[in-house]
Amino acid sequence: MLGQNAVALGQITAYYNEKVQSRKLHVRNSIHMVSKIVAEILKDVEIQEPRFISTLIDNNGRYDGLYVHSPNEFEVILYLNQMGVFNFVDDGSIQGCAVLKLSDGRKRSMSLWVEFITASGYLSARKIRSRFQTLVSQAIEKSPYREYCKLVTDTSDVKLRIHDKYIVQITCAFRCNGIWPRSASQWPNVAVGWPNPAVIGEVKNEGFDLLSKEVYTQPPQQPQTPTKQPTSTMEGDAWAMCMTQAENILLSHPNRRKTLSILKCLRDSHLDYPASPITNYIIKTLVLYECEKHISDHEWYDICIGDRVIGVLLQLVSCLQCRKCPHYFLPQLDLLRGKPTHILDHAAKMSWNLLRQLMLNARALESL
Template sequence: MKWGVMGRVFRAESCRFPIYTPESASCALIGRKDAAMSPIGNAFRSGPYYSGRELRLQLKGHSLSYGIPAERRRLRRHARAPLDPSVYCDPPPVFGPDLCPNMIAAQAKLVYQLNKYYNERCQTRKAAIAKTIREVCKVVSDVLKEVEVQEPRFISSLSEIDARYEGLEVIAPHEFEVVLYLNQMGVFNFVDDGSLPGCAVLKLSDGRKRSMSLWVEFITASGYLSARKIRSRFQTLVAQAVDKCSYRDSVKMVADTSEVKLRIRERYVVQITPAFKCTGIWPRSAAQWPPPHIPWPGPNRVAEVKAEGFNLLSKECYTLAGKQSSAESDAWVLQFAEAENRLLMSGCRKKCLSILKTLRDRHLELPGQPLNGYHMKTLLLYECEKHPRESDWDEASLGDRINGVLLQLVSCLQCRRCPHYFLPNLDLFQAKATSALEAAAKQTWRLAREILTNAKSLDKL
């Protein structure tokens, strides 16, 4: 089943996310009698949500009716000559036979504008961040060398490989996280019972092996390796290292947090997180991935991703930040950075993510910090499920994929729920203020509407 919006055709695929139209935009689905729209409250059911043929958007008093029938009527009314898509795309994109000339032109214009945006805005952002990373990593490396002198168990794993720093994540242009990989997890069993969404614990495989562990003083009486105790010790070591390192005049610890955070030159914040790398196993709480009814990413890629494994981070749990009991703070946070990056390797997926992150940095940096780049990454992964074919991720589809993610983001903000891609019981909007999410929903819809109705607006975004 197909339906059209803004001159582009979408297919109603079986997916873990419904395709919503925002209530705030007075959207109404019209078409055959059996046309149906999933209610906003029934979020995250699987299955197709629209069986109609047209979508009417009422924006600022203007009623815009789009879809295959509407497009044909508009062509007859204006009798416009077909536009050559090669004017906008190089090489010319290949479109389906059911797309009329104006629809092809609209797609091609948007693709052209997005590529221009990517070359001008995204590449500039990337270059600035790369320069910042080099500056930040010099300071962090110096601090970690001092830590290693004091405590050889905390060995710096921050190294540059193929112009990338292993273990470094960009949270925002001025905010970063460095993962410090620890050694010798061997005497512990990974326990993932789902009691804490997004978290797991490490328990001694045999009580008699307590003295054999490299981390013996951080093991609780119950036999668990405490993430909180390791983080507390590491925080003390980093504070001492900051006072001794060669950059001590330009770096200081961020106070009032149990996390290990550095503020560098009053401009950048870097969180350093001790972690264990877990390869060759897959957490039980992520066992439902991939859903059996969704063909993406395919069995070979699934095997690669699961072999890549995940990380266990010593940081505050998502759902309990600031109000954790002692037992809960002993848990480790699950992270799937390598697996997520592997899933986004092919097609225009990375370009999509770069554009989405740039749009967020420029237009969705709002009070209360409701959105970050990881929300964009998560929704892009869901978009991959909705559009499982590789042909859905060629250059000609770039505009459709960007619009799809932005509209889904509006829906998630309105529902005040954004499930983690691998851990659907974990809500990434947990603890976010309702007012901040509502403001983000309105701003995201303004952004999506601007791109949907006027591709040239990207010159100003």
């Protein structure tokens, strides 16, 4: 099995140098291609509506504000300006979400986004998303890329399908630096002892993003049937909390990132199929939980990576069998919510098959 031995180390090194690096090169090339198209569309959106200013920046080949969900799925974050007249309200009523409410009703006219404020004084994520979707649709129609760049129409999220192969979601967002949401107040777990106080301070100072995304909730009386529409107006107006940049700080250690890269490659090769509930974000979340179980740097040395990979896959099987995977920072948010039982059962079986190969065959990575 993969473990702390020379054979396993050689297998992991070869797999990383061949398969993982090949995946990274493919992703890098795809990012370069789709970013060029998205940048042109956002440039036209900004001409139509100067409040939507593109924040997609090419930083020596790395694009700030772009996240990779899979080799063919990307998300571009469009950071909006001015939320100073709003209070951030995180009361836990909508899992993983918060609202932005006018601090004083008289300040409505002072807001850059005045027409998107509801009668109750909330800045509506749904209204901003709807307006942005219209602008993107118009920009695509005028774009030289319109023959192979289409707007996905079965969602209120702004998603582009490029070359019938790539999906790029463009999400409006507000950056919340220097504050920490009440929903994440249980972090860090002081009993764990990870990370160290300096990193904790850095993470909390980094803060989080508020994203304008469709919000789905699971009715308690129908635990196996995902809802298709938000169940209340407030959910449509709410903003989803995103902790991606804080998570990346915690995973900045080279071998923690290396372990995550190997697991993403295994997921893309063996656990990515139609209707699969196993996302790379779930894998990333489980790596963070693995960090809490193994807090010392020496437990992430190259010779230990095999053990860490197996540990994460064991967690994955357990989550699928228990039908729950809590978000790392927002544990009340279940990343498997709404997924039908038969889909989770099938995913658990597929994950276990992969895990068994790694546990029973020290040379499994040669053929995976």
